[in-house]
Amino acid sequence: MHKPAPEEAITSLHDLSAVDLIAGYRARQFSPSEVLEEVLAHVAVWEPHIKALYLLDPEGARATAKESTERWNNGKPIGALDGVPVTIKDNVATKGQPVPLGAASMPLVPAPKDAPPAARLREAGAIIFSKTTMPDYGMLSSGLSSFHPLTRNPWDISKNPGGSSAGAGAAGAAGYGPLHLGTDIGGSVRLPACWNGLFALKPSLGRVPVDPPYVGRVAGPMTRTVDDAALMMSVLSRPDRRDGMSLPAIEINWKALDKSPRKLRIGLMLDAGTGQALEKEVRDVAIKTAKAFESAGAVLTEVDGILTREMLDGLDHFWRARMWSDLSLLPPEQRAKALPYIYQWAETGAKLSGVDVVRGFNATMAIRAAAAKLFCEVDYVISPVSPVVNFPAEFAAPLNDPLKPFEHIAFTVPWNMSENPAASINGGYDKKGFPIGVQIVGRRFDDLGVLGMAKAFEGLRGPQKPWPNPPKK
Known part of the structure; x- marks a missing residue:
C-alpha cells in the first residue's frame, strides 16, 4: 500500500462524502455526471482486484446522472441524495434485475419492483450504478460465494472483506462513491464495516422498511462518515406499508448528531459470554475507545456479555433448519449448486426435531430479555465487533468450520434479536495498519443516539490512516 499524495486526496471526486457532493452540486463546483465518471474510472482500476460489484450498469447510471445534472442546473433537485452514487446489496430487489442472493442454486428471475430501500434511494435522486456481492443466502460473514467471484478486502487483498454485505464493505473502502446499502441479520453490515474501516448502522428492527421482512433482519447504511449514514437514514427510514414489522412513521431530525458523552452510563463489554476468544489487538482498541468516552465525561462500567452457549447454539439450529427448508424445495441438481460449506451446514438441519x-427460535426471546435487563443499567454499550482482526479471503468464516459457523458473531447477533440499534465504527489499527472496528449499541429505537455517540467518537479517536489505493500492477 502507498499513501496518496495530499492533492489526490483533496481533488478525487470519488472520495468525497455525500454531504460534500450535495454541497458541491449546489455551488455548481461539479456535476453528478462528472462525479459518476470519476467513480466509474476508479471502479475500473480497483474492481479486477476486489470483485465487489454485481450488475454494474455504467450506461444506465450515466443516463440517470445526466437527468440529475439537468435538475441541479435548473436548481430543482428532487431529493436529499440527488446525483449521489450509491450501490445496493444483491439481496435488495431492484426492478427488472435478478436477485440471486449470492447463490448459484437460486433461479435468476427479474424482480417485479424495487424493494423499499431501493425505492426510497431512487425517489431521493440517488444514482444506483451497481449492485454488490454477497455470500450464499447471506449466511456467511465472508466474500465467498457460489455465484459471485471471490470478493477481497481493499486494505489487504489476501484478507476477507467479511459479510454478508461483502461487496458493500469492499466498495466503501475502495472509494466506489460514498453510499452503500447493506443488510444485517447477525452482523452483516457491522462485520464488513469493522474489517474495512467503515461506519455502518444496524438500525432498530423496523426503522428501515424491508421486503421481505424477517426476524432480526434490517437494512442499513455503510459509509465512510457518520454524517453520510445519517443522511442516508433520512431517506431509508421513510415508511413503506409492505413491511408489516416496520415502526410507525415519525419525524426524526437525522442531522441532530451533536451529543455529549458527559454523564452517560457506558457499559464496556469485553466478553460476549460465548464464542471465539478475543484477540489482544481487538481488545486493546475496544478499551481505548471506552477510555476516550470516559475522558469526555462518560461513566464507564465493565459489563458481562448477554449471550450464552445455549443461545448461540439455538440460533444456529434454527437457522440450519430454516436454510434446509429453503434448499429442500429446490430440485436436487439445483440444490447441489449451493456453496458446499452452506450445503454441509444446512443439511444437518434435517436431523433436528421440531422441539x-x-x-432454538426461543433463544431470540431469551436474548431480548437479557438485553432489556442490561439497558436498565446503562445508556450505551461499547464492545468489539469481531473477535479477530482479519482472516483469509478464501475462508467462509474466521474458523472456516461449518460445524462451528457462528463463533465470530457473539458480539453482534444479540442486537439483531433484541432489536437494538448498533453501529460499527473504526476504532484503530493493528500493527500492520489493518482497521479494527468497535461497536456502539443503544436502547431500542435510539438510532439517533447511537449515531450521535459515533459522531462524538469521530472527534475523539484521532487521525485515521489514508484509504487504500489499488495494488500496483
Whole structure:
C-alpha cells in the first residue's frame, strides 16, 4: 500500500462524502455526471482486484446522472441524495434485475419492483450504478460465494472483506462513491464495516422498511462518515406499508448528531459470554475507545456479555433448519449448486426435531430479555465487533468450520434479536495498519443516539490512516 499524495486526496471526486457532493452540486463546483465518471474510472482500476460489484450498469447510471445534472442546473433537485452514487446489496430487489442472493442454486428471475430501500434511494435522486456481492443466502460473514467471484478486502487483498454485505464493505473502502446499502441479520453490515474501516448502522428492527421482512433482519447504511449514514437514514427510514414489522412513521431530525458523552452510563463489554476468544489487538482498541468516552465525561462500567452457549447454539439450529427448508424445495441438481460449506451446514438441519428448532427460535426471546435487563443499567454499550482482526479471503468464516459457523458473531447477533440499534465504527489499527472496528449499541429505537455517540467518537479517536489505493500492477 502507498499513501496518496495530499492533492489526490483533496481533488478525487470519488472520495468525497455525500454531504460534500450535495454541497458541491449546489455551488455548481461539479456535476453528478462528472462525479459518476470519476467513480466509474476508479471502479475500473480497483474492481479486477476486489470483485465487489454485481450488475454494474455504467450506461444506465450515466443516463440517470445526466437527468440529475439537468435538475441541479435548473436548481430543482428532487431529493436529499440527488446525483449521489450509491450501490445496493444483491439481496435488495431492484426492478427488472435478478436477485440471486449470492447463490448459484437460486433461479435468476427479474424482480417485479424495487424493494423499499431501493425505492426510497431512487425517489431521493440517488444514482444506483451497481449492485454488490454477497455470500450464499447471506449466511456467511465472508466474500465467498457460489455465484459471485471471490470478493477481497481493499486494505489487504489476501484478507476477507467479511459479510454478508461483502461487496458493500469492499466498495466503501475502495472509494466506489460514498453510499452503500447493506443488510444485517447477525452482523452483516457491522462485520464488513469493522474489517474495512467503515461506519455502518444496524438500525432498530423496523426503522428501515424491508421486503421481505424477517426476524432480526434490517437494512442499513455503510459509509465512510457518520454524517453520510445519517443522511442516508433520512431517506431509508421513510415508511413503506409492505413491511408489516416496520415502526410507525415519525419525524426524526437525522442531522441532530451533536451529543455529549458527559454523564452517560457506558457499559464496556469485553466478553460476549460465548464464542471465539478475543484477540489482544481487538481488545486493546475496544478499551481505548471506552477510555476516550470516559475522558469526555462518560461513566464507564465493565459489563458481562448477554449471550450464552445455549443461545448461540439455538440460533444456529434454527437457522440450519430454516436454510434446509429453503434448499429442500429446490430440485436436487439445483440444490447441489449451493456453496458446499452452506450445503454441509444446512443439511444437518434435517436431523433436528421440531422441539430442537422451536427451542432454538426461543433463544431470540431469551436474548431480548437479557438485553432489556442490561439497558436498565446503562445508556450505551461499547464492545468489539469481531473477535479477530482479519482472516483469509478464501475462508467462509474466521474458523472456516461449518460445524462451528457462528463463533465470530457473539458480539453482534444479540442486537439483531433484541432489536437494538448498533453501529460499527473504526476504532484503530493493528500493527500492520489493518482497521479494527468497535461497536456502539443503544436502547431500542435510539438510532439517533447511537449515531450521535459515533459522531462524538469521530472527534475523539484521532487521525485515521489514508484509504487504500489499488495494488500496483
